[in-house]
Amino acid sequence: MRITRALGAALLALGLAAGPAAADSSPSPGASADGDAPTQAGTSFRTATEIEQGQRATASGSTGDYLYWSFPADTGQRPTVKATVKLPATHGAETWQLDVYDGLRRRQACQYGAQTRTAAQGAASVELACVMRTVRGWSEPWADDPLPGTYYVRLTVVDLGAADLGQPVRAEVRVDAKDIGGAEAVDGSLGKPLVPGIAAKSARDEDGSKDAVLSSFGQDDGWSSGWWSDRWVWTGIGGVLAALAGIGGYALTRGSGRPSRVPPNV
Amino acid sequence: MIRRQRLAAGVGALLAALTAGLACPAGAVADETEQAAPKVELVLDVSGSMRARDIDGGTRMAAAKQAFNEVLDATPEEVQLGIRTLGANYRGNDRKEGCKDTELLYPVGPLNRTDAKTAVATLAPTGWTPIGPALLKAADDLDGGSGTRRIVLISDGEDTCQPLDPCEVAREIAAKGIGLTIDTLGLVPDAKTRDQLSCIADATGGTYTDVRHKDELSDRVGQLVERAADPVVTPVATEGADRCEKAPALTSGLYTDRVEFGQQRWYKVDVKxxxxxxxxxxxxDDRAVNPNYGVLLRAVTVHGREIVRGEAAGTGRTDVISTGLRYPKRDSDDDEAPAETVCLQVTSSFSAAAGVKTTPGLPLELTVDVVDGPSGHHDVAAFGLGRGWWLLGLLVLIGFLAGLLWGWLSRWRVAVWRTN
Structure with missing residues (x-):
């Protein structure tokens, strides 16, 4: 009896400890140091500069440039893209916009955040933000829900006076993700993450040559595999608790010590 | 002794084989990089107006020379750099002659910094501004190879050689499908120059920068040259048909095409x-278009049934409008099941602004990936897993009741056994 109880307690402790840890460790392909953050941006989907989550990428450009970055996002994450543009000393009113596209170059909606903002005449900087929807493991092909894979960020000025074109600006972009976990989990998964050029990439990996790729976020770089979900933790802890409750219930019926009706020497 | 000699010979042979093995692929690789080396041509306006002293107190020419020197020092090893001038030689007033005045100052190739710098130092502001012809020549200079190609045009005035509109020239160059980008820099430009240079940049997916200070110039040119060194996937040129039967069959990859206003393009892909x-x-949109536009990509069966579509619409200033689609084909029990031909139809609703030429068509970029779909089902809930506090409560309750029941049952059994 004592052994089972001890075992139960140990299992519970193990479950509690492993649970959140395992839930947290749902692999995020991002999270790296700020040290070697990119200092330039691409100018098209094809040339987008790759950044990791948590990195602060900077770039210098000209007003009117279309600046592109790309980052990976995995199932259960809710990415937030933030951008700051430092404007030249003198300029007229200009409107800046931050757009997020998924690996299929479909425009992604922002739940909230100032995606478009107009900087008043002479303003020193403009700040933009986009809180995306939670990345799901799977969705119908007819929906454009965010799926694990590459995401593109495009930063540009959408409305400006002719005289402001080509002025030097500095942009700063940072992507952070909040782990939403099972609360918005859906079942199912993709065969491969939505990384553009992934079919060509795996073919190329086989013959061993190294070449330019559309997006280097690979299929083995820690994407969640689809079988993992925090349901394992919930169900596991539930099972352990049920076992403990069972032991408790059983113990209740036995009372403490020997039943009075049972004669001694049995 | 003999054994030792044999060992030494063996090691020698092995080493020789290794070096031979290493040498061969290395040679092949070097050859390949030669082919794929990024090429950049700097096109510098050396027209009379470059004499103006309005960049940080110096002449525009001095600023350009200094910037070139800095850029030449910082050019990455793998970049093949060339320099072309426009308006450097002809001093006369004959427009016809002046508009032919463009010279390849330093040919595109592996960079010899001293030679290039000496060549730049000899320049003196002289003649006309034949931007159009210079761009055409520059595109020819960059011909060949499979690497990225970039022209960096530095000018301080608009083209003086109409009617050849440099903007049209740039679009024609881009339409050749050789993946050439033209970036433009305007030195203290007026409104007209700015319009023209930004039009050239837009036509090829390049950038336009307005330069008023020396360090801005060298920073920007350096940045553009460095950008050329980044490896980029080169798209394959293809030509879509006007209906599915005649459409080109594509496999996974990146493709470019041109789509005219109001035209539809069809491609087909086999999906197992x-x-x-x-x-x-x-x-x-590489030219002025009306501010409301859209694009539609449809996946259609050969019989014309629509499977899935991607659509996007937008308004205002943009460089591209893009959309995508995904079509997972259901797995078949029959291993011999044939691949399905899926037709892809692309239409865009861009419309040319008034007075803008509609040919060549708009540049279109298509990525196709055929990947393995999910194998089996990864539905975690199908394992009987659940989540949430209600689940925990229910499990605890059931466990407790089961324990209670088991306890009572065993007591009852003991009691029955006792009485018998």
Whole structure:
């Protein structure tokens, strides 16, 4: 009896400890140091500069440039893209916009955040933000829900006076993700993450040559595999608790010590 | 002794084989990089107006020379750099002659910094501004190879050689499908120059920068040259048909095409059962277009039934409008099941602004990925897993009741056994 109880307690402790840890460790392909953050941006989907989550990428450009970055996002994450543009000393009113596209170059909606903002005449900087929807493991092909894979960020000025074109600006972009976990989990998964050029990439990996790729976020770089979900933790802890409750219930019926009706020497 | 000699010979042979083995692929690789080396041509306006002293107190020419020197020092090893001038030689007033005045100052190739710098130092502001002809020549200079190609045009005035509109020239160059980008820099430009240079940049997906200070110039040119060194996937040129039967069959890869206003383009892709087709398309507006536009990508069966579509619409200033679609084909029990031909139809609703030429068509970029679909089902809930506090409560309750029941049952059994 004592052994089972001890075992139960140990299992519970193990479950509690492993649970959140395992839930947290749902692999995020991002999270790296700020040290070697990119200092330039691409100018098209094809040339987008790759950044990791948590990195602060900077770039210098000209007003009117279309600046592109790309980052990976995995199932259960809710990415937030933030951008700051430092404007030249003198300029007229200009409107800046931050757009997020998924690996299929479909425009992604922002739940909230100032995606478009107009900087008043002479303003020193403009700040933009986009809180995306939670990345799901799977969705119908007819929906454009965010799926694990590459995401593109495009930063540009959408409305400006002719005289402001080509002025030097500095942009700063940072992507952070909040782990939403099972609360918005859906079942199912993709065969491969939505990384553009992934079919060509795996073919190329086989013959061993190294070449330019559309997006280097690979299929083995820690994407969640689809079988993992925090349901394992919930169900596991539930099972352990049920076992403990069972032991408790059983113990209740036995009372403490020997039943009075049972004669001694049995 | 003999054994030792044999060992030494063996090691020698092994080493020789290794070096031979290493040498061969290394040679092949070097050859390949030669082919794929990024090429950049700096096109500098050396017209009379470059004499103006309005960049940080110096002449525009002095600023350009200094910037070139800095850029030449910082050019990455793998970049093949060339320099072309326009308006450097002809001093006369004959427009016809002046508009032919463009010279390849330093040929595109591996960079010899001293030679290039000496060549730049000899320049003196002289003649006309034949931007159009210079761009055409520059595009020819960059011909060949499979690497990225970039022209960096530095000018301080608009083209003086109409009617050849440099903007049209740039679009024609881009339409050749050789993946050439033209970036333009305007030195203290007026409104007209700015319009023209930004038009040239837009036509080829390049950038336009307005330069008023010396360090801005060298920073920007340096940045553009460095950008050329980044390896980029070169798209394959293809030509879509006007209906599915005649459409080109594509496999996974990146493609470019040109789509005229109001035209539809068809492509087809084979998808085996259990595979997933992913296609995305972007149509760039390389000229002035009306501010409301859209793009539609449809996946259609050969019989004309629509499977899935991607659509996007937008308004205002943009470089591209893009959309994509995904079509996972259901796995089949029959291993011999044939691949399905999926037709992809692309239409865009860009419309040319008044007075803008509609040919050549708009640049279109298509990515096709045929990947393996999910194998089996990964539905975690199908394992009987659940989540949430209600689940925990229920499990605890059931466990407790089961324990209670078991306890009572065993007591009852003991009691029955006792009485018997």
């Amino acid at each position: 059962p259990g595979q997933e087709l992913r296609a995305s398309v972007s149509v760039a």
